[in-house]
Amino acid sequence: MDALKRFTSLPASQMASIVIAIVAVAGFLIGAWTWLQTPDYRVLFTSLGDRDGGAVVAALTQMNVPYKYNDGGSAILVPSNLIYDTRLKLASQGLPKGGTVGFELLDQQKFGTTQLQEQVNFQRGLEGELAKSIQSVSAVQAARVHLAIPKPTIFLREHQKPTASVLVTLFPGKTLDPAQVQGIVHLVSSSVPELADQSVSIVDGSGNLLSRTPEVNGLDPGKLGFVRDIEERARQHVAEVLEPMVGAGNVRIAITADVDFNQVERTAETYSPNGGADKSAMRSQQTTESSNTNGTAAAGGVPGAQANTPTSASTPATPANAPGSGTTNNSSKKDNTVNYELDRSVETRRTAPGTVKRLSAAIVVNNRAVVAKPVDTKGDAKKDAKAVAASEPLSKEEIDKITATARQAMGFDEKRGDSINVVNTSFTQPEVLPPTETPMWKDPENLSTAKDVGKNVAFALLAAYLLFGVLRPAIRKMTSQVPLTVKTTQSLTSELEATPTAVLAYPEHLQRARQLARDDPKALAGLVRNWVAAE
Numbered sequence: 001m002d003a004l005k006r007f008t009s010l011p012a013s014q015m016a017s018i019v020i021a022i023v024a025v026a027g028f029l030i031g032a033w034t035w036l037q038t039p040d041y042r043v044l045f046t047s048l049g050d051r052d053g054g055a056v057v058a059a060l061t062q063m064n065v066p067y068k069y070n071d072g073g074s075a076i077l078v079p080s081n082l083i084y085d086t087r088l089k090l091a092s093q094g095l096p097k098g099g100t101v102g103f104e105l106l107d108q109q110k111f112g113t114t115q116l117q118e119q120v121n122f123q124r125g126l127e128g129e130l131a132k133s134i135q136s137v138s139a140v141q142a143a144r145v146h147l148a149i150p151k152p153t154i155f156l157r158e159h160q161k162p163t164a165s166v167l168v169t170l171f172p173g174k175t176l177d178p179a180q181v182q183g184i185v186h187l188v189s190s191s192v193p194e195l196a197d198q199s200v201s202i203v204d205g206s207g208n209l210l211s212r213t214p215e216v217n218g219l220d221p222g223k224l225g226f227v228r229d230i231e232e233r234a235r236q237h238v239a240e241v242l243e244p245m246v247g248a249g250n251v252r253i254a255i256t257a258d259v260d261f262n263q264v265e266r267t268a269e270t271y272s273p274n275g276g277a278d279k280s281a282m283r284s285q286q287t288t289e290s291s292n293t294n295g296t297a298a299a300g301g302v303p304g305a306q307a308n309t310p311t312s313a314s315t316p317a318t319p320a321n322a323p324g325s326g327t328t329n330n331s332s333k334k335d336n337t338v339n340y341e342l343d344r345s346v347e348t349r350r351t352a353p354g355t356v357k358r359l360s361a362a363i364v365v366n367n368r369a370v371v372a373k374p375v376d377t378k379g380d381a382k383k384d385a386k387a388v389a390a391s392e393p394l395s396k397e398e399i400d401k402i403t404a405t406a407r408q409a410m411g412f413d414e415k416r417g418d419s420i421n422v423v424n425t426s427f428t429q430p431e432v433l434p435p436t437e438t439p440m441w442k443d444p445e446n447l448s449t450a451k452d453v454g455k456n457v458a459f460a461l462l463a464a465y466l467l468f469g470v471l472r473p474a475i476r477k478m479t480s481q482v483p484l485t486v487k488t489t490q491s492l493t494s495e496l497e498a499t500p501t502a503v504l505a506y507p508e509h510l511q512r513a514r515q516l517a518r519d520d521p522k523a524l525a526g527l528v529r530n531w532v533a534a535e
Contacts, residue, residue, distance in 0.1 A: 018475055025466045039079035046075040052096035139174035163199040164188050181210045230257045237409040250366035258358040264351040272343040284339040291332035361410055361420040366427040367391035394424045
């Protein structure tokens with residue numbers, strides 16, 4: 001209450017000065033606190049089209065997320081603590097679309113659209129859909145697809161195959177491995193009729209051709225991957241059986257596979273003799289019979305009537321072999337042809353590509369670890385000495401056991417020419433560096449916390465300085481010099497009037513007179529005028 005009475009007793013000018021000072025300090029503190037609490041804005045999206053930018057701003061307004069633009073208006077900024085949540089929520093709504101249109105173009109067909117426009121819209125929609133699919137790959141930031149689809153023709157000589165070109169923009173620090181490139185090629189070629197894989201070109205943002213098929217000794221990446229799979233499977237099999245024997249990390253295995261990718265087709269036709277008449281199968285049989293019978297021989301002898309007249313019963317018989325007598329000849333012929341089936345076999349062998357021709361394995365096994373203690377000259381172990389790690393080579397029986405086990409695991413085939421070599425040696429232990437810990441003053445989380453605490457502490461110190469170091473002393477100084485009110489002036493004037501002039505020489509009265517002259521010169525002038533009039 002004292003302070004309030006003293007404040008109300010001040011002149012209006014001093015009261016106004018104190019109020020203005022308090023308001024200024026309070027406004028400064030409020031402004032500083034607001035500035036400290038203003039979030040740090042970062043880029044949410046940049047280089048958006050007008051349509052995508054409007055859709056994103058509408059979505060941010062609906063989600064009550066504060067946003068602002070940069071100076072050029074090419075980027076949308078949001079508070080840094082909300083940037084990732086906002087991106088995920090916008091992505092769930094399909095924003096931003098990136099300006100890539102797909103088959104939604106076909107939904108905007110107008111009446112009277114020509115066939116050429118329909119074909120162009122279909123091709124644009126297909127290119128957009130392919131670009132969206134390619135952008136689904138984790139390493140691809142943006143993609144554009146260009147399709148060259150020739151017009152159909154009825155002439156075979158003029159028939160051309162379609163081609164495609166794909167431009168991909170990768171995220172910083174990301175690359176596409178050959179399998180991903182081949183997947184994109186198959187995706188595009190499978191989406192366009194009669195489009196071959198060789199007709200698809202993929203180029204990155206730096207202009208590097210990614211779809212080039214590298215060949216090493218005539219092998220494409222698919223064949224090389226097949227060889228690596230064979231080697232890796234064989235290596236894993238050997239490692240699975242050897243590590244329990246020698247311990248994890250004590251064996252190194254390298255397997256090389258020689259694979260034949262030539263496709264060979266062989267056809268063999270063989271004949272074998274029959275096993276006998278009872279085991280053979282008759283194919284055909286042909287029998288031919290012929291006979292010939294001749295009658296009385298022609299008349300012989302001396303020509304004349306009697307010679308040409310047949311003999312009668314009364315005529316004496318003529319011997320058969322007599323000259324001029326007749327004879328009868330009978331002859332027959334029989335042909336039998338039998339055809340048997342032959343034992344014929346036809347064998348066709350087709351060797352599929354990817355046949356393993358040879359496997360070569362190199363296995364290195366670490367020595368057995370043992371513990372040895374240093375001994376003194378007397379041969380007694382030192383009690384206070386620390387144990388020293390040592391190793392000893394494996395025995396020949398152990399090496400043979402490891403070799404036999406590895407043979408079975410890798411599928412060793414001696415006829416195929418496989419080879420295996422097992423070596424026992426001491427591994428050189430790499431120097432283990434101590435893990436590097438990030439200092440506390442470099443930890444991003446600690447830096448962020450220290451930044452927030454520093455802001456609050458600085459604000460508190462500034463507020464305390466303004467309140468207790470500036471405002472409070474100023475108010476004290478102004479209120480300590482209490483001006484003379486009317487009542488005080490009258491009492492002081494009456495006191496001065498009653499005080500002899502000689503008494504004013506005392507310092508205290510002189511000080512009061514000076515104060516009266518400074519605070520109320522009119523009263524002092526009246527007092528002096530009264531003194532003069534009285535004299």
